[in-house]
Amino acid sequence: MKPFAYEVARLKTLRSTWILSGVALVFSVLVGLLSLPIIKNDPSQEGWATLFIIGIPTVTALCSAFVGVFSFGHEYRYGTIRPTLTAMPRRVPVAIAKIAVSALFSFVLSVACILVVFAVGAVLRGGDVDGSLLSSFVLRVMFGAALYAVGFCVLGAGLTALLRNQVFGIVFVIVMPLIVENSLSALILLVDFFKPIRGVVNYLPFSSGSAMYRLTTDLPNDTTGVKLLGPFAGGAVYFAWALAICALGIWRFNRSDA
Numbered sequence: 001m002k003p004f005a006y007e008v009a010r011l012k013t014l015r016s017t018w019i020l021s022g023v024a025l026v027f028s029v030l031v032g033l034l035s036l037p038i039i040k041n042d043p044s045q046e047g048w049a050t051l052f053i054i055g056i057p058t059v060t061a062l063c064s065a066f067v068g069v070f071s072f073g074h075e076y077r078y079g080t081i082r083p084t085l086t087a088m089p090r091r092v093p094v095a096i097a098k099i100a101v102s103a104l105f106s107f108v109l110s111v112a113c114i115l116v117v118f119a120v121g122a123v124l125r126g127g128d129v130d131g132s133l134l135s136s137f138v139l140r141v142m143f144g145a146a147l148y149a150v151g152f153c154v155l156g157a158g159l160t161a162l163l164r165n166q167v168f169g170i171v172f173v174i175v176m177p178l179i180v181e182n183s184l185s186a187l188i189l190l191v192d193f194f195k196p197i198r199g200v201v202n203y204l205p206f207s208s209g210s211a212m213y214r215l216t217t218d219l220p221n222d223t224t225g226v227k228l229l230g231p232f233a234g235g236a237v238y239f240a241w242a243l244a245i246c247a248l249g250i251w252r253f254n255r256s257d258a
Helices: 002-013 015-033 036-041 045-077 081-087 091-124 136-163 166-190 192-203 205-210 231-255
Strands: none
Touching (some): 002 045, 002 091, 015 045, 015 091, 045 081, 045 136, 081 091, 091 136, 091 231, 136 166, 136 205, 136 231, 166 192, 166 205, 192 205, 192 231, 205 231
């Protein structure tokens, strides 16, 4: 339990933890404030679900990824990894504690952001909240968006443990989902040469993760003719990527010099 207690204390004392949390929560307030046209025009469960996935898979997930990056990155950047491993020489438990505590924090942060969006939206509607808000559909979208942020955090932690560099970790979690994966998906879907393997885009990390919070789950094909993954299959692929990268990161953390 010592590595977990250490990681909790480290996470609480970092300014970056509270700054990132503040950014995510403030953005959630803004989403709630800007939600009035949506919830007035579409007060149904679909309208509410749309609100919940505006901020969580974007800003909150990115903040969660940074928390994961900093779990290893700060130690390497400021040279505190050596005293950490001197006090706790068993490296695998240290690495697991960093990933697990960061993932749990990102889940709590995501749930808090969802509650903020709900609270602001409910106030704007004068407390008139549709009972369908607690339907299985809305809960699935909310839970899927929160899990997406958790996976992003785990990916950030694993990548930084593998790369052993905070800057590379930050650049990767920004560039990979926003530029690299979107560009690769567009290339595969739009170029006829790749038509036989177009289904592979479903198995890219962030494309598969987005299936967890997709509003519609009964789309057999999109406009490109590629069969889409369901939320459970997409989540399984997403977390398989995250855990595989974490396994590589833990392996290097355990084998490399501090």
